[in-house]
Amino acid sequence: MPDQPKFRAFLSYSHADEAMARYLHKRLEAYRLSPKLVGITTRRGPIPETLAPIFMDRTDFSGGHALDAATIQALDDSAALILLASPDSAHSLPVQREVETFQSRHPDRPVIPLILRGTAKDGFPPSLPLSTLAPDWREDNVALGPMRGIAGLLDRTQARGLARLLGWGDLAFAKLIAALVGIDNPDLFYQRERRRRHQRMAALASVAVLIGALAGGLGFFANRDQDRGVRLIEVQRELSDPRALAARLRALSPAAAQTSSRGDGLETAIADIQTRAASDESYARALALLQQGKPAEAATVLSNSLAAQEARVRDEAKERARQYRDLGAITALSDPARARVAYARAVELDPDNEGGLQSAGQLALDAADLVTAERHYRRLAGLPAAGTDGDSAWQARMGLGDVLVARGNLPGALASFHDGLTIADRRTKADPGNAGWRRDLSVSYNRIGDVLVAQGNLPEALKSFRDGLAIAESLAK
Numbered sequence: 001m002p003d004q005p006k007f008r009a010f011l012s013y014s015h016a017d018e019a020m021a022r023y024l025h026k027r028l029e030a031y032r033l034s035p036k037l038v039g040i041t042t043r044r045g046p047i048p049e050t051l052a053p054i055f056m057d058r059t060d061f062s063g064g065h066a067l068d069a070a071t072i073q074a075l076d077d078s079a080a081l082i083l084l085a086s087p088d089s090a091h092s093l094p095v096q097r098e099v100e101t102f103q104s105r106h107p108d109r110p111v112i113p114l115i116l117r118g119t120a121k122d123g124f125p126p127s128l129p130l131s132t133l134a135p136d137w138r139e140d141n142v143a144l145g146p147m148r149g150i151a152g153l154l155d156r157t158q159a160r161g162l163a164r165l166l167g168w169g170d171l172a173f174a175k176l177i178a179a180l181v182g183i184d185n186p187d188l189f190y191q192r193e194r195r196r197r198h199q200r201m202a203a204l205a206s207v208a209v210l211i212g213a214l215a216g217g218l219g220f221f222a223n224r225d226q227d228r229g230v231r232l233i234e235v236q237r238e239l240s241d242p243r244a245l246a247a248r249l250r251a252l253s254p255a256a257a258q259t260s261s262r263g264d265g266l267e268t269a270i271a272d273i274q275t276r277a278a279s280d281e282s283y284a285r286a287l288a289l290l291q292q293g294k295p296a297e298a299a300t301v302l303s304n305s306l307a308a309q310e311a312r313v314r315d316e317a318k319e320r321a322r323q324y325r326d327l328g329a330i331t332a333l334s335d336p337a338r339a340r341v342a343y344a345r346a347v348e349l350d351p352d353n354e355g356g357l358q359s360a361g362q363l364a365l366d367a368a369d370l371v372t373a374e375r376h377y378r379r380l381a382g383l384p385a386a387g388t389d390g391d392s393a394w395q396a397r398m399g400l401g402d403v404l405v406a407r408g409n410l411p412g413a414l415a416s417f418h419d420g421l422t423i424a425d426r427r428t429k430a431d432p433g434n435a436g437w438r439r440d441l442s443v444s445y446n447r448i449g450d451v452l453v454a455q456g457n458l459p460e461a462l463k464s465f466r467d468g469l470a471i472a473e474s475l476a477k
Contacts, residue, residue, distance in 0.1 A: 089123065
């Protein structure tokens with residue numbers, strides 16, 4: 001599939017509507033877009049000077065055979081499919097096959113229905129059911145927004161005659177062109193094209209009657225409305241240029257302009273917001289506020305959006321950290337080295353999780369990675385929960401004591417174990433029936449005894465061991 005389709009569109013129609021199709025094909029390929037619009041990048045790429053080529057299938061399908069290879073290739077080479085909707089096309093097997101093939105092979109490309117006769121209810125083939133239209137679709141006021149690959153109906157429901165339907169400046173024709181080149185505001189484009197047509201005719205026509213007939217037949221807007229439409233187009237283009245929009249915003253606050261005019265920070269920010277606005281509703285609102293000259297309100301929208309994004313990122317990180325902790329717990333049964341990696345990743349994602357820090361610290365200590373172990377235990381000791389008599393407070397002191405013992409810092413280890421003993425003693429006195437806390441108290445006495453032995457203070461070590469043993473015996477009973 002080519003990156004840039006060869007044809008601007010594939011014209012699908014019933015051969016009963018061939019005369020209308022030929023007329024539309026000729027008008028589309030002869031159409032020239034305004035030089036002021038050419039080159040502007042839209043969601044369909046840069047706006048071209050012309051819409052040519054438009055593929056018009058002239059194959060005779062009267063026999064009802066399947067699409068041939070050339071037709072399928074033309075569908076693949078087309079950026080859009082224009083359906084000339086009528087009761088005849090609704091019952092045309094070739095039209096149904098063309099629409100079905102295009103939608104199945106290129107669901108990201110638009111199908112643009114243009115009603116010639118009848119209504120959407122009796123003019124659409126079964127492959128293009130009304131249920132695929134936007135929910136706000138109504139026969140008397142057709143919506144334009146895309147839904148399931150359909151660019152939207154571009155005509156009033158009832159036919160008004162071919163000349164009226166495809167006349168210069170007609171709303172349906174303007175919306176059709178806008179959809180083909182990716183202009184998101186077809187109404188403004190419509191007004192612009194009406195005025196451009198009027199100016200061209202006024203320059204060429206020398207007979208007032210001819211000008212009056214054209215103005216009456218095509219329903220030109222009054223000059224005031226034409227000027228307003230052109231100005232809206234010009235303002236829209238100006239606001240789409242980051243540099244021009246930045247200049248407008250600086251002009252609103254000369255004092256702020258002096259501090260924000262250095263470099264291209266403002267222009268870059270606006271360009272970034274424009275890029276994100278295509279897929280992020282908050283950025284779209286912020287861009288609209290900037291275009292309205294309301295930077296303070298836009299900043300509030302951006303700030304709220306960032307806060308919400310950061311909250312989502314934190315929640316996602318915590319969930320992934322939980323999964324890594326689960327992995328570490330299972331892996332530790334057979335491969336402590338891999339478990340250490342899993343718990344380290346969990347700590348990176350959720351550095352304030354008490355259980356994760358305890359496990360990561362113990363695994364690092366078991367692997368003689370004292371630097372990592374100390375970092376985890378000090379992080380654990382610094383958590384708000386560690387300032388109380390909770391389990392993390394006791395675990396942090398005992399873990400740091402073990403690290404200091406491994407480094408040969410016996411006085412420091414003894415002080416850390418005594419801190420743990422104090423926490424365990426307070427917890428036990430607060431809840432004497434809690435076996436787990438009594439066990440922690442026993443462990444604290446034993447760790448202190450080990451350090452005292454290493455220091456050669458055997459009497460004090462013996463006393464500490466006896467205190468621990470008495471608690472263990474009471475638990476055993």
